[in-house]
Amino acid sequence: HLTFWVGNAKQAASYYCTKLGFEPLAYRGLETGSRDVVSHVVKQGKIIYVFTSALNPGNKEMGDHLVKHGDGVKDVAFTVENCDFLVEKARERGAIIIKEPHVVEDKFGRVKLAVLQTYGDTTHTFVERAGYNGLFLPGFHAPLFCDPFLAKLPSGKLDFIDHVVGNQSDNEMVPIVEWYQRNLLFHRFWSVDDKQLQTEYSALRSIVVANYEETVKMPINEPAMGKRKSQIQEYVEYYGGAGVQHIAMNTSDIITAIRNLKERGMEFMTVPDTYYQQLREKLKFSKVKIVEDLSILEELRILVDFDDNGYLLQIFTKPVQDRPTVIAFLGNLTILTPNGTSQKL
Structure with missing residues (x-):
């Protein structure tokens, strides 16, 4: 799951539910005994987002984070089988441990958690559930209110998080990639340089790292020179440093998903007509x-996007807050099977 630190968790969660088709999953706040922070958890398919805000004016850490970054992704959590082992190995390789392995529990069971520092002010939480059967995590309760308006809206049709993109300052991409390779034993899944990802006005370099099973993918980007400021550089300047720029969510039916999300009021990036004219010409060959x-x-x-192996249908939302930082990405991959037929992933 992903945790966002935001100015108003209730309103942020409501936005994602109304615009993107999420539903309330769990809650932690004053009513449940949490005196310092409030968290609203929303879910769609296998996607879980947590929106967290401070309850007291003296919360300097969260206050400073909001002033510097605005609303944004603070933590990307991974489910693990052996939290203690992974933390110890990461420590041996030089990782900074923000929170040592610790157990939280309630009547539904126990969960072991640990937090590591990654790029910028972003963290990774290791979550070892060990049979926990509560709604989300210990300390969270069922939502206090479910908006009846949501039932009247069409399905968002989003299934799971495909990847989470981290934008870096210039010359920071390779050190961050090496951090994942060294501390989490990720490997290079794919890479592209500015000669491949370049337009007349903007360019970027990117390396995608993945875990052994390739179920977790983390593209790490940095800006490259172009006639205009790179979108990566723009993100870094508005966010105040490195951070999560976009979250790619998979859908098995992108046409229905986009129609439904537009009906819900979600805004997407525009594409010029010439793009489709050129696309039709390229597809002829x-x-x-x-x-x-x-x-x-x-x-x-x-x-x-296509090559000889298949094609990817994709679309980007406009930024989901006033700063041009966090955006959502929806994708649907189709590959060509050996017999020449198409298979959606």
């Missing part, structure tokens, strides 16, 4: 056949 109706993809402004 490709063995890839797009199953979906290109006129519908153009109507919804869905992007198409």
